[in-house]
Amino acid sequence: MKGGVWRVAMLGLAVAAATLVFLGVEITQLAAEDRTAFTRGLTICGIGLLAVWFVFSRLSRHFGDLERLADRLSGGRSRIDLEPWAGGRGGEVGRLAEAAAGLVRGGGQPAGDGPLADGPLGRGPLGLGPLGGGRMDRAVRAALVLTDDPLLIIDELGRVERLNPAAARLLEVEEGADIGKALLRDDLARAIERARGGGAPASAVLRRTEEGELSARLVDLGLNSGVMLSFPARGMANGAGLTGKRALTLRTAQPAAPLGDDEPLAALPFVALWVATAGVEPDSGPVIAVGTVRLAGSRIFPTVSLALLIDPIDPVPEEATARHGIGTAMVAGERPFAAVWPAIQDALHNCIAVGIGIDQALAALARSATLAGIADPALPQGLDLGVLAASLDPALAGASPDRFAAAFGVVHHPRNGPQGEALAVAELAAALFTRLTERGILTQGQARALVAGGVAAGAAGTSGQIS
Secondary structure: OHHHHHHHHHHHHHHHHHEEEHHHHHHHHHOOOOOOHHHHHHHHHHHHHHHHHHHHHHHHHHHHHHHHHHHHHHOHHHOOOOOOHHHHOHHHHHHHHHHHHHHHHHOOOOOOOOOOOOOOEEEEEHHHHHOOHHHHHHHHHHHHHHHOOOOEEEEEOOOOEEEEEEHHHHHHHOOOOEHHHOOOOHHHHHHHHHHHOOOOOOEEEEEEOOOOOOEEEEEEEEOOOOOEOOOHHHEEOOOOOOOOOOOOOOOOOOOOOOOOOOOOOOHHHEEEEEEEEEEOOOOOOOEEEEEEEEEOOOOOEEEEEEEEEEEEEEOOHHHHHHHHHOOOHHHOOOOOOEEEEEHHHHHHHEEEEHHHHHHHHHHHHHHHHOOOOOOOOOOOEEEHHHHHHHOOHHHHHHHHHHEEEEEEEOOOOOOOHHHHHHHHOOOOOOOOHHHHHHHOOOHHHHHHHHHOOOOHHOOOOOOOOOO
């Protein structure tokens, strides 16, 4: 904080003090014979020096307060403690600390009558949460418009919260759209993890879902507050253009590393998978929707997710729509399976797929891949949560997904589309893995042995994750 302003102020005070000292010396020489003038002159110089000292002490305290406030605000949210300060300091710095304390508290309105207290904004900083007010929302929108580079903010589920016109033209998305329709989530997830792990903006090359790649900068906005992405025009894959498209060969996925039986469940990469088909029966017809959410053991990463609707060309039967709520109008105009398969493959790469009736879900993907002319789709191995749950509690054999969730204490949330369905699968998987750890089942081999022993109990299984 003690930068240029501090140095200029201190230089000015030093000059003033030196001038007063010089005048005092001159007075002692010129007015030595006149005691009245001598006393008056020295008194004036003394008062001047006291005034300089007073200004110096006030400025020192002011800049010191600013420096301490900056130190507190520079820490993580868990380390920010401004309440005692905001309650006991006056002046501009005190009011600034009070406003910052209100933002940290997340109340939508800082304590006191600050300019940020215009009303609720949402779910986080920069228009994504309860940390700001109406003026901050307008400021964010103004910043998005004023910047020449494409800029957008996505929430923790990968939906576009805010974007400027340049980003809309570049990515061909709008507010509320799934970013996975424009960018491959696998690339985006790795870049987000780097930004969060390093605590600083991260640079990345992000592949489009169709063709091309873009240079991007990412900033993590904090827990449950999303991510900001910018696409510097100078770093575009094709120069300074806004299309960001060029012909290239997409990188071939590296062969999956073997996930052995001795690997601990807590460290294994899992992906919760939900699939909907257009068949009259769940295990028939082409795939028309896919949802995935990534897990590491029992830790869920909602941002690392995929939600796709797929146009099967033919109308969706009413029986299928009644099962999963996805009708012909919803998928009309979406991309065909062959076009979205690379994104699905990236989401499943080097993971163990988990779900209730996971074998049927993987079989449906294989069937649609064959129909789309995709040779050797290289699907992952699966771990059936339904059979696993029935192995822990035989009374759950053949139970519905909602009953499984209730039995393992999973909070019920509305399932809005493929992403909501996949998140429900992930939460059930996390609860099951926690229960397995409590039972002393710690490795993949032990879990698969448990499933093998419970196949008979789960044979009635459900097709809960293939609708």
